[in-house]
Amino acid sequence: MSAPVVFIDGDQGTTGLQIHERLRGRTDLQLSTLAAADRKDPRQREQALNACDIAILCLPDAAAREAVSMIANPKVRVIDASSAHRTRPDWTYGFPEMATGQAQRIADAHRVTNPGCYPTGAIGLLRPLVQAGLVPRDYPLSIHAVSGYSGGGRAAVDVYEGPNASQALPYQTYGLALAHKHPPEIQLHTGLAHRPFFVPAYGAFRQGIVLTVPLELRLLARGVDGATLHDCLATHYAASDAETTHVQVVPLEASRSMTHLDPQALSGTDDMRLAVFVNEEHGHVLLAAVFDNLGKGASGAAVQNLNLMIERM
Structure with missing residues (x-):
């Protein structure tokens, strides 16, 4: 053949x-x-x-x-x-x-x-949790993400790498009409009941994404905590039937010692790294995904x- x-x-x-x-x-x-x-x-x-x-x-x-x-x-x-x-x-x-x-x-x-690049991170984080019933389908979700400027296509690359690159903004939040094309895709493939709130941004680096989703434990089912959420993600991706998985979950203990997220950490690779950050005192959890918008994201x-x-x- x-x-x-x-x-x-x-x-x-x-x-x-x-x-x-x-x-x-x-x-x-x-x-x-x-x-x-x-x-x-x-x-x-x-x-x-x-x-x-x-x-x-x-x-x-x-x-x-x-x-x-x-x-x-x-x-x-x-x-x-x-x-x-x-x-x-x-x-x-x-x-x-x-x-x-x-x-x-x-x-x-x-x-x-x-x-889509952003939906890859959002769905990767949320779908297993929604499907397991740990995050309610009607949770009022807010998704924040910053991408390298290559996510804006050739026009954005020309702005940041062209003759007037010195005038390009170091950081810009966009989609302020709150009508970005990605929320319907995220809602459908996570199983959410309502359109999530999505705030995208570009930074002055070529490629890479950090996407975060904040959760309040008081809005989740009784007994659900950061460890429960982390274990669900870890179990889901450990059992992935993709022949070669490109999604890894940071161990919870390792995430406790992390002080920042670098959007370029996985640039040039096809991997996506998921993490769960927990503040038990305040009842806050932050879900995070790091990956290359031109790698696993495209x-x-x-x-x-x-x-x-x-x-x-």
Whole structure:
């Protein structure tokens, strides 16, 4: 059997470039891309999309939907890195460690939607706790996150790395209309009853994320404490059926000695590190995730899903 053909549609953006770099030189697949002159030619794109075995879409939402509509070949499988299909029930959510059997569902799927970068951290922290009943579905959740500027795509990279980089803000909170596209995705895949409050920000570093979720123990079920929450996360990810899990939970004792979180700590990797911080006196718990927005938060996740899908071919 010949190596499967993988076509990257939109390999000139930050996510697409990293996926291309990761796949270049692999001998277990044939990498297909379009020449610069052909990228905006609908006929060339349609031909490439229907001639491949797996298409990876690294496009804006509207262009991703258009690309899917071009696919007439029923054998073509798709990994969409945009947010166009993340809440669609007919698409498989591409977070292998999220739930028991999820890696297998991805491996068997024809349509896989890559998680968003911020939702990867939020869902990674919250879904096991909500599913176990430790965090009520109607808890009034607030999620705070800061990402490297590459999360803003090429436009943000140009601001921070271009000729006027000295004028770029060192830190900026955005999404102040409180209508960011990620909360519906987070709500759906965690099982929350209500839209969570989400506050994103960019820092003056290229890649990496720190995402935090504060919890008040008085709003949780009687007897639930920081150790209970930590044990639930540790047990969930220790039992992950993904062949190679990229999610680790910091031991509770180790988290007690931590004094800060570095958003760049896992930059250049596909790992995500989860931690639980507890102040028993005040009844406060802080859930935290650290990972690379271009690794486990984007390109790394797409390649992880691709590897699972190739194994089933």
